[in-house]
Amino acid sequence: MSLDLSAVIADITATMASMEDRGQVATYIPELATIDPAQFGIAIATADGRMLTGGDADTGFSIQSVSKVFALTLALGKVGDQLWDRVGREPSGNAFNSITQLEHEQGIPRNPFINAGAIVVADVNLGGHEPRVAIGEMLRFVRYLAGDDSIAINEAVAASETATGFRNMALANYMRAFDNVRHPAELVLGSYIHQCAIEMSCRQLALAGRYLMLDGRHPGGGRVISPRRARRINALMLTCGHYDASGDFAFRVGIPGKSGVGGGILAIVPGRAAIAVWSPGLNASGNSCLGTLALEELARRTGWSVFSPPEDRG
Amino acid sequence: MSLDLSAVIADITATMASMEDRGQVATYIPELATIDPAQFGIAIATADGRMLTGGDADTGFSIQSVSKVFALTLALGKVGDQLWDRVGREPSGNAFNSITQLEHEQGIPRNPFINAGAIVVADVNLGGHEPRVAIGEMLRFVRYLAGDDSIAINEAVAASETATGFRNMALANYMRAFDNVRHPAELVLGSYIHQCAIEMSCRQLALAGRYLMLDGRHPGGGRVISPRRARRINALMLTCGHYDASGDFAFRVGIPGKSGVGGGILAIVPGRAAIAVWSPGLNASGNSCLGTLALEELARRTGWSVFSPPEDRG
Amino acid sequence: MSLDLSAVIADITATMASMEDRGQVATYIPELATIDPAQFGIAIATADGRMLTGGDADTGFSIQSVSKVFALTLALGKVGDQLWDRVGREPSGNAFNSITQLEHEQGIPRNPFINAGAIVVADVNLGGHEPRVAIGEMLRFVRYLAGDDSIAINEAVAASETATGFRNMALANYMRAFDNVRHPAELVLGSYIHQCAIEMSCRQLALAGRYLMLDGRHPGGGRVISPRRARRINALMLTCGHYDASGDFAFRVGIPGKSGVGGGILAIVPGRAAIAVWSPGLNASGNSCLGTLALEELARRTGWSVFSPPEDRG
Amino acid sequence: MSLDLSAVIADITATMASMEDRGQVATYIPELATIDPAQFGIAIATADGRMLTGGDADTGFSIQSVSKVFALTLALGKVGDQLWDRVGREPSGNAFNSITQLEHEQGIPRNPFINAGAIVVADVNLGGHEPRVAIGEMLRFVRYLAGDDSIAINEAVAASETATGFRNMALANYMRAFDNVRHPAELVLGSYIHQCAIEMSCRQLALAGRYLMLDGRHPGGGRVISPRRARRINALMLTCGHYDASGDFAFRVGIPGKSGVGGGILAIVPGRAAIAVWSPGLNASGNSCLGTLALEELARRTGWSVFSPPEDRG
Structure with a gap:
């Protein structure tokens, strides 16, 4: 591979350090509002086993909605394709916390990556247990995927969100009215928030x-999941991974990705790389401002688009 | 390549011949309502220059919305990325002929593959000329792409649609109120319908x-267009190519595709194949019933998903 | 007055007794689902101090949303026209428990007679106290209006609704996210449900x-309230008192009214009569089926429409 | 009657002359955009046969949507209550020219006083004839009602609207797709615009x-129409006569009224008065700014609310 990925990462990290418009840090979760926006990190795990990093790649951040990818993987392992009776697979065309679509579609969320869909997934993962059991299982799963037992939950963030999660409480109760959330809303959200x-x-x-x-x-x-399910999760990340800017992300970046309001994005180049970027400032759609730019630049420099001939990719 | 694509095509063609549920032929264009639903064709043009076909691969059909791909390519050549000031790039979450989104978003259609967006593209392609000029240009472009000068317009279908296209007339007039359609609606639709x-x-x-x-x-x-634009058109096909079933098509099939109510679908495997399938019966979302199934089976047999490692593909 | 109101009531009561289609008893509040639909009552308090009754006029029923009229009166007494900063005065065009309008309008409900609006009113009436204080105040107010201290709360109905009120919990939490509900949702709904x-x-x-x-x-x-406020409450009852069938009620009956899912309707003929009808079976819009018919017939027989010359009224 | 209506009118006319905020003259019909906003007129025809006027009561203006009242009266005379199969009777909750409701409700407009509903009424009144026949009939009807054969159509305004009526063209074509407009859109709108x-x-x-x-x-x-129909038209004016500010008008003024973007409002006090006010500046909802204020003040001074005891009215 003639592509010098280290140099690309260094360039991108330098470019991001010089950007002035870094977006706005999410304020609706008080604990996140205090994060310094002048941070940027990138890490690339390649298929041939290398790890390349740039910037604040070892600083911890709240993964927030990126966790929906892991929660979905776990839920598919539990209930299989029956999950799709309770959650759709279509882009929502609405903001991440919209409730109107639920009313039109009888309590079935459009996809598992908007809040409503992720709450149904959390309800599935709860599976009759107490929240701490489900939370423990999720944490063990993420540690196993990363091969790193030091990953932990930030209890201050969880507490912060509990206090202000009125919209999520609304979504959970609304779906409970349609029997598409089956545990008490407090328990489901307790698990979801952690x-x-x-x-x-x-x-x-x-x-x-x-x-x-x-x-x-x-x-x-x-094997974590079957090839078919891995491809389908990638497909969902591409069509639904960036809320109502998913189409734009697919258009500009061209690889599956899932963002979170903590400023992180996980992006996948099948057969090539798993990429994580992080910068806390968000754009108008609630996705990391520099993170999106960095991925767009990375895709441009490497040719890593799922929409190009594989031969053209780095 | 160990994959025997001819055998795969033969199998799929045989399977499709035995299917009982073939969906419903579109009835809102009277001329299309008369097509025999017991037809199925498939053709694959590979990157290494082969052409493989099955079933009714040489029967002509009305490409309908598949033409939106070619019209978009043409419009990008004319006005470049300025086009995106007038059309969005997000999945719509609504039916192909919905007008409500236009009202919420000030006459800017969500993407160029829903009717409203394609009407804006047709307005761009009209470019101050008479419809017959724009129609001639479009026809020459498609003949050039296919390398086949026998491609023609079915005037009976065009006439049939003219008489009943009230919803499209509504969309065009509605956007004209926002100055996002700039020629008289009859002229734009005359061009669009042809x-x-x-x-x-x-x-x-x-x-x-x-x-x-x-x-x-x-x-x-x-070069027809730049690599960047080709990738972006593929991205739009994946996220928006099947109306409000685009997410499901990406999930199940995993390759960019654009369908039309004539029952045709054009699907693209970057670096590997351009695929056309056709069967006139439509499913509830207005996409070819057998065409979708055939592509799903083809993707399964060949591993042709943009969401899998290229090495795993046939 | 040549109108023999007693005879009119007797006729209507007889007609209603013979009706076969009585609608469906509300089932979403379990305790209400057990009510015998073969009941009908009517009572008319005239401006000259008479009381005329027919059918089951002395059987108690759950007033449900009719209580929104009294709660609004109370809240206007507490905070005056400032209430209208938090609740609108327009017909909603949606079902009584719709949440979509709240999303479009930033947590401000369209009017005080849909559930969302009534929850804001309950939040105002709570006023920092515990629910039992607000409930006690409401009960005393209704007893004072009716001059009857035997009026009480049916605790079984309240308990029944508490267990299933997921949609109301969703509405309350949703508005709390916009700071338009200011007490914890459980407390507001505890008061509202009672x-x-x-x-x-x-x-x-x-x-x-x-x-x-x-x-x-x-x-x-x-004086309970000023003339201006009394007229305005009557106006709201006319334009918003029957959910998304308010226009039809105004069209067919022509007098202000407020219905509840318990099957009761309170209707007002200014200067003439206060009318209560009750029959538990509901029509498709959630209003009492026989109650609506009885009021339509009563208005026809008496000329009691606010849209006719007063001289033409009985 | 101790009420000195002449003095009330003089007071209101003087008050209106001193108002600084007169709203904005409608600009979407170019011919109306040139009207001097510093005009105000009022005329009251009483049930006992008097006519009282103030301000520019004899200046002609474009009645615009006020004509929907007369068109509805005419259509009810032609097809009776069958009209209600094609038009609803509910407030729309949307702007006067909204198209989204039509999509949700299969081409049936909410009421005859929003543009979509008035276009259906115009389609009924066209009745297979050429627009000039229907226009002639309408003009004769209005002259008969007013007892004044000098009433005429302003052809410059009609021509002005024809050129820019893209939204109405969209509405008409959209409903034609549902067969709820049955003549060609150009003919229906030709009649409607005149x-x-x-x-x-x-x-x-x-x-x-x-x-x-x-x-x-x-x-x-x-008799122009039956008492029942007159009352029902008054009811529709009250619930639907001021677009998405109808509830507010009922709340503040308390009498049936129908406004037009020309700045006129017709208001009805059953048994007492027919009132016309006019001032060309519009408020945010598209209703005459001073006209609404004048009617509110008139209602306050006279007690003319349909929601008060008749004995309390002047």
Whole structure:
């Protein structure tokens, strides 16, 4: 491979350091509002086993909605394709926390990556247990994916979100009226909020995402999910991973990705790389401002688009 | 390549011949309502220059909305990225002929593959000329892409649609109120309807789509569009190519595709193949019932998903 | 007055007894689902102090949303026209429990008679106290209006609704996200649900509504509210009192009215009569089927429309 | 009657002359954009046959949507209650020219006073004839109601609207797709636009509205429509006469009224008065700014609310 990925990462990190418009840090979760926006990290785990990093790649951040990818993987392992009776697979065309679509579609969320859909997934993962059991399982799963037992939940973030999560409480109760949430809303949200409060660095997140570039295989051996499911999760990330800017991300970047309001994005180049970027400032659609730019530049420099001939890719 | 694509095509063609549920032929264009639903064709143009076909691959059909791909390519050549000031790039979450989104978003259609967006594209392509000039240009462009000068417009279909296209007339007038359609609605729709009434066989359609698997190059030499634009058109096909079932198509099939109510679908495997399938019966979302199934089976048999490692593909 | 109101009531009561289609009893509040639909009552309190009744006029029923009229009156007494900063005055065009309008309008409900609006009113009436204080105040107010201290809350109905009120919990939390509900959702709904569970007979309800026919005066002396507010409450009942069938009720019956899913309707003929009807079976819009028919017939027989010359009224 | 209506009118006219905020003159019809906003007129035709005027009561203006009242009356005379199969009777909750509701409700407009509904009424009144026949009939009808053969159509306004009526063209074509408009859109709109371009003074408009205060009787003898229909038209004016500010008008003014973007409002006090006010500046909802204020003040001074006891009215 003639592509010098280290140089590309260094260039991008330098470019991002010089950017003035870094977006706005999310304020609706008070604990996140205090994060310094002048941070940027990137980590790339390649299919041939390398790890390349730039910037604040070892600083932990709240993965927030990126956790929806791991939660979905877990839920598919539990209930299989029956999950799709309770959650759709279509882009929503609305903001991440919209409730109107639920009313038109009888409590069935459009996809598992908007809040409503992720709450249904959390309800599935709860499976009759107490929240701490489900939270423990999720944490063990993410540690296993990343091969790193130091990953933990930031309890201050979880507490912060609990206090202000009125919209999520509305979504959960609304779906409970349609019997599409089956545990008490407080329990489901307790579990959901802790899942979102998992803290990871770019390095850890890229490592955790490797199974999605490897058609479902764990790099350490064994299989996390079937190839078909890995491809489908990648498809969902591409069509639904950036809320109502998913189409634009696919258009500009061209690889599956899932963003979170903590400023992290996990992006997958099948067969090539699992990428994590992080910068806390968000754009108008709620996706990391510099993170999106960095991925667009990375895709441009490497040719890593799922929409180009593989031969043209780095 | 160990994959025996001929055998795969033969199998799929045989399977489709045995299917009982073939969906419903579109009835809102009277001329299309008379088509025999017991037809199925498939044609694959590979990157290494082969052409493989099955079933009714040489029967002409109305390409309808598949033409939106070619019209978009043409419009990008005329006005470049300025086009995106007038059309969005997001999945719509609504039916192909919905008007409500236009009201919320001030006359800017969500993407160029829903009717409203394609009408804006047709307005761009009209460019101050009479409809017959724009229609002639479009026809020459498609013939050039396919390398086949016998491609023609079915005037009976065009006339049939003119008489009943009240919803499209509503969309065009509505956007004209926002100055996002700039020619008289009758002229824009005259051009749009003729573009939709282009008749092609699967063989011709697969040939015409080759530039999208070749990163924008014409297989006969030269460049139709830049690699970046080719990738972006593929991205739009994946996120928006099947109306409000686009997410499901990406999930199940995993390759960019654009469907039309004539029952045709053009699908692109970057670097590998341009595929055309056709069967007139439509499913509830207005996409070819057997065409979708055939592509899903083809993707499964060949591993042709943009979401899998390229090494795993046939 | 040559109109023999007793005879009219007797006729209507007889007609209603013979009706076969009585609609469906509300099932979403389990305790209400058990009510015998073969009941009908009517009571008319006239401006000259008479009380005329027919059918099951002394049977108690759950007033449910009719309570929104009394709660609004109370809240206007507390905070005056500042209430209108938090609740609109327009018909909603949506079902009584719709949440979509709230999203478009930043947590401000369209009017105080849809659930979302009534929850804001309950939040105002809570006023920093515990729910039992607000509930006690409401009960005392209704007893004072009706001049009947035997009016009470049906605790079984309240408990029944508490267990299933997921949509109301969603509405309350959703508005709390916009700071338009200011107490914890459980407390607001605890108060709201008890207010809805007040049990009254037609006789009691007609008596309680007299102040609205008397331009705000209590028939026993003194003033409940100003004439201007009484007229405005009547206006809101006319434009918004029957959810998304309010226009039809105004069209067919022509007098202000407020319905509840318990099957009761309070209707006001300014200067003439306060009318209560009750029959538990609901029509498709959630309003009492026989109650609506009875009021339409009563208006026809008496000429009691606010849209006719007063001289033409009985 | 101790009320000195002349003095009230003089006071209101003087107050209005001193108002600084007069709203914005409608600009989307170019011919209307040139009107001097510093004009105000009022005319009251009383049930006892008097005519009282103030300000520019004899200046002609474009009645625009006020014509929907007369068109509805005419259509009910032609097809009776079958009209209600094609038009609803509910407030729309949307702007006057909204198209989204039509999509949700299969081409059936919410009520006859939003543009979509008025276009259906115009389609009914066209009745297979050429627009000039329907326009002639409408003009004769309005002249008969007002007892004034000098009323005419302002052809410059009609021509002005024809050129820019893209939204109405969208509405008409959209409903034609549902077969709820049955003549070609150009013909229906040709008729509709001429009806809107009728020019009347306040004096003429108040005279034309007398049948609605007289329970359907023509003051010169005979019956324009049945009492039931007159009441129902008044009900529709109250619930739907001011677009998405209808609830607010009912709340603040308390009498049925219908506004037009020319700045005119016709208001009806059953049994008492037919009132016309005019001032060209519009508020945010598209209703006459001073006209609304004048009616609110008039209602306050006279007690003319349909929601008060008749005895309390002047």
